[in-house]
Amino acid sequence: MSLYSEWREKLDNGxxxxxxxxxxxxxxxxxxxxxxxxxxxxxxxLSELAETYNMDNVTFMGFLDGIRTSLDNDxxxxxxxxxxxxxxxxxxxxxxxxxxEARADWLYGLEEWDGRLxxxxxxxxxxxxxxxxxxVRTKVGRNDPCPCGSGKKYKKCCGA
Numbered sequence: 001m002s003l004y005s006e007w008r009e010k011l012d013n014g015x016x017x018x019x020x021x022x023x024x025x026x027x028x029x030x031x032x033x034x035x036x037x038x039x040x041x042x043x044x045x046l047s048e049l050a051e052t053y054n055m056d057n058v059t060f061m062g063f064l065d066g067i068r069t070s071l072d073n074d075x076x077x078x079x080x081x082x083x084x085x086x087x088x089x090x091x092x093x094x095x096x097x098x099x100x101e102a103r104a105d106w107l108y109g110l111e112e113w114d115g116r117l118x119x120x121x122x123x124x125x126x127x128x129x130x131x132x133x134x135x136v137r138t139k140v141g142r143n144d145p146c147p148c149g150s151g152k153k154y155k156k157c158c159g160a
Contacts, residue, residue, distance in 0.1 A: 035112035040090040047082035070095035
């Protein structure tokens with residue numbers, strides 16, 4: 001069974017609170033280390049990188065699963081094992097946006113972001129996130145203008 005399959009199986013079988021808390025702490029420390037170093041190009045053997053970030057291989061696979069959408073390069077998780085060489089090219093702006101999207105305040109709230117993305121840049125990314133996730137009313141009321149553009153009220157036009 002591949003490491004990715006093991007990770008997915010753990011998630012599908014339901015994880016206990018202790019496992020999830022340990023994963024969150026390991027993930028947080030990994031991101032702290034990455035942001036503190038400023039090194040967004042990470043490469044090495046999967047098992048060695050897992051050890052560097054104080055994770056076992058399956059937990060590190062979960063980390064890779066989470067960061068995958070924030071990479072500039074493609075990462076095929078299914079084919080990876082402990083001896084696989086991997087290269088990560090982390091896009092910090094994508095990473096911050098994806099952390100907002102995951103509602104991972106324990107990650108986008110890290111103080112280590114201060115040295116990597118300016119406060120203005122983070123505000124801009126937050127603004128983009130909120131614009132993309134703004135609730136938009138799609139229901140047309142009876143007395144609203146008709147969406148067909150006739151200028152009539154909906155109840156006298158397409159809603160009749």
